Amino acid sequence: MRYFSTRDRGDEKRFFSLKEAATKGLAHDGGLFMPEHIPAAEMKVVEDLYKKSYSEMALYLAGLFFGDDVEAQRLKTTVERAYDFPIKMKSIAEGMNTLELFHGPTFAFKDFGARFMGQMMGILNDNDEVTVLTATSGDTGSAVANGFYGVKGVKVVVLYPAGKISPLQEAQMTTLYGNIYPLKVNGTFDDCQRMVKAMFADEKMREEINITSANSINILRWIPQSFYYFYGWCAWKELTGKELPYIVVPSGNYGNLTAGMLARRMGLPVKGFVAASNANDVIPEFLKSAEYRPRASVQTVANAMDVGAPSNYERMMCLCGNDIEKLRMEMRGFSANDDEIVAAIKEMHEKYDYQSCPHSAVGYAAAKELDVDGFWLSTACAAKFGEVTERAIGKKPKLPENIGELLSRKRVFTEISAEENELKKYLLQV
Ligand SMILES: *Cc1c(COP(=O)(O)O)cnc(C)c1O
8 A cells, every 4th residue: 555645636646655654754745644545344344353352353454454565464463462452332321322442551542543553663664773752741652652662673752741741641651661761851842842843853863863753643543543433333333223323533633533534435334423622623613614724722621632723634635525515514513611521521420420531521512412323432531631530520530440550660761951952962872
């Protein structure tokens, strides 16, 4: 399979190999990579494999995209290592169903993309040494660190702002050791991002060390996110006997939702999607007004969705042939402000004895308000965003069952100031 850029038009499309697309992350012209063609999945095969395990079903779907690039046995190992955790369809009440995507090691759905990418990069990079450099405000860094943990030839350097991420998130990045190098930066998330960008722009640096990003727009994180839609569909069919769900997707940068659109184009029978946002409602607004107006993000209680200029807008438009009317037939918009999010968490707890994170609560609020016949995606566990959930339900949310010794392990990191030169020095000696 080859890949092209969303900004490439007409007959002069340039194509890139999987390795090129995965290593570059973003295309030469600033666009996002797309597969040359979208393969068709056989729903009968999917349903049979669903009964066996998530990883067997995912292996079939991964083979449709990556079968030409990666040897069958290695793809199998990739998928088995990446998906060694559960995924659950939960019914919290009659007609109120959610696909819980947070039972992985970092308790958020980003594990589905990041772990697949980590294993695949180990294969594609065979003999090279590469440093994955990434800045995080919390969720991405922990998923990437975990996804690349122990991958041969890869070092992961994660920059995070001191005092601005949750203790759980910090623990997830700083207690892995091995090939994971956490950098606690005395500055803000914007400082971290500026420092990382400066390294990618520094030609001399890039001659010295081979750096790459593991950004959420990466093709190797995006494509595998389409697989769990198939699983959700099978589980919903098993539960309800129906075959054409609406799927509600709590969204920020829209990688998750556009992966759902990809699944639909592979043949998954989906009635439609709901783009469920917090106060950063650029896409719901766009669906209403037909004018795309990206803007600075505002801070909300569902902060992993605080995105004012969603990168995957380009993929969304590419997938619907740049035709907003087509998009409107496929997708509805919904947004919730902070009060509504907190009220939704509270309601779920009081009515259904169910604990939800603020992001997933946006999904619930949308499903209820629009009375959808289908399910919403739950993107993180309540404890990962414990402060907000605690405020809403009046007690600390339950810790996940698979948390193990995470919180008691020694945290190991290097502290640096928010200066590019310090990062440079660090990267050259690590
Ligand atoms: C990243 C994230 C989102 C937003 O996902 P997108 O793919 O960026 O739309 C939602 N919820 C949680 C918990 C996240 O970490």
